[in-house]
Amino acid sequence: MTDQGQIHATTVSVEGKGILLMGPSGSGKSALALGLLALGAQLVSDDITLLHRDHDTVTARAPDAAPAAIEARFVGLLRARLTDAVPVALVIDMGREESERLPPHRTTTLLGVDCPCLHKVAHNHFPAAIMQYIRHGRLE
Template sequence: MSSPPAELPRLSPAPDGALSVHGSAVRIGARGLLILGPAGAGKSGLAAGLIALGATLIADDLTLILPGGGAPILRAPARAPVRLELRGLGLVSPPTSREAPFAAALLLAPSRARLPEPDTWPVHGVEIPLLRHPAQPDLAAKMHLWLS
């Protein structure tokens, strides 16, 4: 089992055994993607691009990770408005999903190689695939294809 990379945000305990993390989450088909990165890295912009390709928003800015039967579950905090912040434009209410199985985490950061070795992030006892990629105009299409 790998240890969490230092550049990942801290997972904080939340009610009901959940963990909270600063990041946005979308559902693509039956799979959930957690988008991570520092403030201003492009998390919401990437979520918007994925939604334009058919994804639905689970949470923007703060996501809960709950233990699940097989995979952990991505969900928005209770009573949190499910809206997406579009920097420079304001808040929008895109199509949403309540939750999705946590299929992968994407850290908006330079990738280590053109074809990187697989990496994982241990969350709730499950090794979640961890991808690294800088925010670029083609990233939404790449992630949509990768998760489809």
């Protein structure tokens, strides 16, 4: 089965694994992406992400006309090299803030595929925690 769509989201890649940051305008998607870029992630898309489903894999990429840039609020549009499409390995829901110290495993559905999902964490360690999660996973 194949399907496709467009989502208001910013996507970065770490070691070929996509991290899709979704949420309303002003929720901090680009700010979190900048933090992840500073830790070695690569930009896939900023603001708009195209999704494509092939069987049980959802792939994220930038629209064809997307600028090679990321918005840094109150700084401007910053140049950034865009990387190729990546399979989505983790979704961060920036519209929901985490309140549990050890949250349960959550998923969200993209194009009919369940993907691991974290809620926004309003602490400075969040970008580093995401990098550790995407590289090494999480205990059950």
